[in-house]
Amino acid sequence: MLAADLAIGASGTTNWERLCLGLPTLVVTVADNQRPVADELSRRGLVHWLGDADMVDQSRMQSALEDVLDAGLDVTWSEKCLEIVDGRGAARACAVLLAEPGMSLSVRHAELRDEATLLDWANDRATREYAFNQKPITPQEHRAWFRARLRQPDCCALYIVETTSGISLGQVRFDRRIDEWEISYCVAPLFRGRGVGQTMLEEAIRHLLKCHGNVLLFGQVKLANSASRRIFESLNFSTRVSAQDRIIYERFYSK
Incomplete structure (x- = not known):
């Protein structure tokens, strides 16, 4: 995860690990309780929410990846993620x-x-x-x-x-x-x-x-x-x- 430039993952608790690392992510919701989190993170521009797992097929995933790669990864995406989770919660x-x-x-x-x-x-x-x-x-x-x-x-x-x-x-x-x-x-x-x-x-x-x-x-x-x-x-x-x-x-x- 630390070495990655872009991630694809579910919108569960791993959201906070990716945000802490400033890792841009395309998220897919795999449970009902993930939708509100994915919606809010997407609204803030912290992730790109592709939808529920049963609605995201290979074509949808490919199209989303092409859109991101064609536009280029904006460094401000990572910066916004890092501002939200600084990794010092326990301290x-x-x-x-x-x-x-x-x-x-x-x-x-x-x-x-x-x-x-x-x-x-x-x-x-x-x-x-x-x-x-x-x-x-x-x-x-x-x-x-x-x-x-x-x-x-x-x-x-x-x-x-x-x-x-x-x-x-x-x-x-x-x-x-x-x-x-x-x-x-x-x-x-x-x-x-x-x-x-x-x-x-x-x-x-x-x-x-x-x-x-x-x-x-x-x-x-x-x-x-x-x-x-x-x-x-x-x-x-x-x-x-x-x-x-x-x-x-x-x-x-x-x-």
């Missing part, structure tokens, strides 16, 4: 099960490859619920915003926080506002409720201090967002402003 499941307050974490600067992940986190239902602007973010809006932030390292520090096994746990962003920095952060949906938000924010702040020295930090939190309020208060942030819809916390950090 990700273990990371979630082992997540706990005070766990060891690492911090790195966000890169172009993080664009899709950050958009998914930003458009998660719970994230939008506690955002001050609850409108979903389009891929075009996010791309323009994200790439602009990466080009401005002096006024935006955008970090990805990971487990020691390299599983992304969330993001923390610091935006410079003249002589202070505003905190925005998001715990990845998989890790919510595991008590890792405080540790994640602490590690990101420690990284910011290494890069920028003494800093005055502040964060705006909706009154209804009790989890974020607890995190800021547990980190000894004080209340700067308490308004009808939000609390603004602040704290001065020195190296």
Whole structure:
């Protein structure tokens, strides 16, 4: 399978192995429960669904192969497959099960490859619920915003926080506002409720201090967002402003 350029197979669990390898595939359904999966994968352009086995004869198979080979294998077909299944499912499941307050974490600067992940986190239902602007973010809006932030390292520090096994746990962003920095952060949906938000924010702040020295930090939190309020208060942030819809916390950090 690894050495192949094109596969023909049933639309069962082997779908995920082929997707993980970025292997373009013509699929045939051999059971009723395979049809919804084949239909969705075909709709997304991840496979070419030829139909049920009893409807796909030698002529249909030959015609489908000729169509693909005449058109040439577009590399983006493989790329789309690789984006869906990264092969790290077991590591990700273990990371979630082992997540706990005070766990060891690492911090790195966000890169172009993080664009899709950050958009998914930003458009998660719970994230939008506690955002001050609850409108979903389009891929075009996010791309323009994200790439602009990466080009401005002096006024935006955008970090990805990971487990020691390299599983992304969330993001923390610091935006410079003249002589202070505003905190925005998001715990990845998989890790919510595991008590890792405080540790994640602490590690990101420690990284910011290494890069920028003494800093005055502040964060705006909706009154209804009790989890974020607890995190800021547990980190000894004080209340700067308490308004009808939000609390603004602040704290001065020195190296």
